[in-house]
Amino acid sequence: MQSQVNENTQVLKALEHKVDIIKVEQDNMKHELAYISVDTKSIKNLCVNTSFSIGFCNYFNENNLEGLSLVPL
Incomplete structure (x- = not known):
């Protein structure tokens, strides 16, 4: 019974860690986006x-507007 509890605790901790990693990755993707x-x-x-x-x-090029030549440079 105790070994099953220990195994379940390890699985739970691993899942919680994975959730934390996913949250960080999502935050990074939001910033990149x-x-x-x-x-x-x-x-x-x-x-x-x-x-x-x-x-x-x-x-102006197509219409050959000559008024542009009057503009002082």
Whole structure:
């Protein structure tokens, strides 16, 4: 009977330890996900701004707007 209690206690302690490890891993994943989210938003903003700039330049290049030559440099 005592040996069964000891074995059950060891199994319980092992399971509690595993739960603690899983909690730490989940916290780490939450932090990593937050960084990925920020990086994704930064890349999206960069793409949007770059796309706008390219579209703006293409518009003026395609229309050969001569007014740009009057702008002092």
